[in-house]
Amino acid sequence: MKGEDDSSGGIQSLDAALRLLAEMAGRREAVSLSELARDCAMPPSKVHRYLASFLHAGLVVQAGRSGKYDLGPGAIRLGLSALARHDFVNRTADALPDLVERTGLTALLSVWGTQGATVVRWERAAVPTVTSMGLGTVMPLLNSATGRAFLAWAPQAPLQSVLQAEMGRATGDLPCDAAGVAALVAPMRKAGFAWVDGRFIPGLVAIAAPVLDWQGEAQAVVTLIGTDPALAEAQGATVAALREFASTLSFA
Numbered sequence: 001m002k003g004e005d006d007s008s009g010g011i012q013s014l015d016a017a018l019r020l021l022a023e024m025a026g027r028r029e030a031v032s033l034s035e036l037a038r039d040c041a042m043p044p045s046k047v048h049r050y051l052a053s054f055l056h057a058g059l060v061v062q063a064g065r066s067g068k069y070d071l072g073p074g075a076i077r078l079g080l081s082a083l084a085r086h087d088f089v090n091r092t093a094d095a096l097p098d099l100v101e102r103t104g105l106t107a108l109l110s111v112w113g114t115q116g117a118t119v120v121r122w123e124r125a126a127v128p129t130v131t132s133m134g135l136g137t138v139m140p141l142l143n144s145a146t147g148r149a150f151l152a153w154a155p156q157a158p159l160q161s162v163l164q165a166e167m168g169r170a171t172g173d174l175p176c177d178a179a180g181v182a183a184l185v186a187p188m189r190k191a192g193f194a195w196v197d198g199r200f201i202p203g204l205v206a207i208a209a210p211v212l213d214w215q216g217e218a219q220a221v222v223t224l225i226g227t228d229p230a231l232a233e234a235q236g237a238t239v240a241a242l243r244e245f246a247s248t249l250s251f252a
Helices: 012-025 033-039 044-057 073-085 088-103 145-153 157-168 178-191 237-249
Strands: 060-062 069-071 106-112 117-123 194-196 205-212 218-226
Touching: 012 033, 012 044, 012 069, 033 044, 044 060, 088 106, 088 117, 088 218, 088 237, 106 145, 117 145, 145 157, 145 178, 145 194, 145 205, 145 218, 157 178, 178 194, 205 237, 218 237
Parallel strands: none
Antiparallel strands: 060 069, 106 117, 106 218, 194 205, 205 218
C-alpha cells in the first residue's frame, strides 16, 4: 500500500487540504461545510477537520450567524506575498520566444512608460518582418494594436495626456472624442484582443493581447506582427495562441 506521503503523488492529506482552499478561493462568497464537502467530493467529517486546522492557522474565518466559512487574514497575507513577487514584465519577456516559435511571427512586449506604450522586448521570428520599429519605439494609442490594447485594458488616468494629444490630431476614421474611443475598443475588449490592419505601418497586420494583473488591468501588452490579413481573424489559430499566452501569464 502506498504511504500518505508517497513521492509519486505528493502528500495526499495536503493535496486534499489545498483542494479545499482552492475551492474557497474560486468562490465570490462564504461557503458552508456541506457545500464544500459536496463540491470537493469529501466526507463532511473530513472537511470539518481540515477547516478546524485552517481556522487555527488563520487561513479561514467562520461567520458567527451563518456558520459559513471564508478565506481569512492568513490567506490574504499569502496572496499578497505572491502578488508582490510576481514580475509580469520579466516573466512575459522570458516566455516570448515560445510564442514566436509557436506562431512563426515576430513578437514584441510593451509597457506603459512616460512617453506612452513603449516596446521593451523584441523577439524576431525565423523569417523576420521588415520594419523600422525596435526597442524603445513608442506606439500610438489610436492606430496600433498595442496602443488599442492599452486603451481597452490599462488604467485610463495615465493614458489621458497621450490620448488627448492623439485625438486632437486624429484624421480619417480615427476617433476624435471619448465616445469614438469607446466605440473603437468595445469590440476588441469583447473579443479579448486588439488588432490593426496596416494603418500604423502600411502592409503590416498586428494583433495584441494584455497581460493582466489581479485587478484585471494591463501591466504589459504582447503583440504579434505579420503581413497576412488573416492574422487578425478572431477564430484563427494565431489569435487563439496569443490569447492563451497572455492569459497564462496574467493574474486575472
